[in-house]
């Protein structure tokens with residue numbers, strides 16, 4: 001089922017004014033660099049697709065798929081990423097914080113979030129709209145009924161806006177929680193993205209898919225490494241050593 005690597009982006013453009021730490025600043029990728037990254041993928045033979053297309057299975061139209069995801073639903077996706085993706089014939093999944101549609105982010109910087117009209121426009125142009133919860137709170141810290149609200153209400157709201165089923169979810173901050181798969185399945189989600197790093201997934205990872213974090217430091221060379229077998233081996237090794245440490249007293 002799932003054979004493709006998944007890249008994670010956040011915002012396109014410059015960070016808002018402020019003394020942001022490097023991990024926040026590098027979430028903002030300037031349009032010229034974003035174009036260079038997308039052209040590098042094309043040159044490597046990849047075609048950007050959405051998670052929905054990935055789940056639909058292999059297609060001759062997508063011989064070497066690579067999933068592009070954009071977390072949070074920033075308006076810069078429409079103004080700065082979408083025209084570049086459209087030029088290259090790429091698709092993507094945008095994970096929207098449903099309670100902030102038409103407003104601003106607050107985690108921690110303040111930048112505009114896509115509005116309902118823009119979301120509909122994107123959905124009609126081959127972009128998949130997924131849910132990133134209602135409020136961008138970590139689901140790990142919430143009660144069961146708060147989690148249900150975040151998952152169910154965001155799905156309902158986004159489906160009402162775009163007129164399509166919303167079946168993909170991304171955990172805010174990558175924070176998974178015990179029982180997430182059962183809850184997500186029961187609500188009609190078909191897939192969920194974590195922020196665990198790797199360029200491979202198996203059917204077992206369907207509700208905690210590994211992704212690769214793209215940033216303003218992602219050069220063409222680094223992209224090649226991220227998509228290589230070496231990166232997978234290193235990521236698997238890191239996971240295994242972390243798990244081992246967790247088992248030790």
Ligand SMILES: [Zn+2]
Nearest residue numbers: 071072172173
């Ligand atoms: Zn987020």
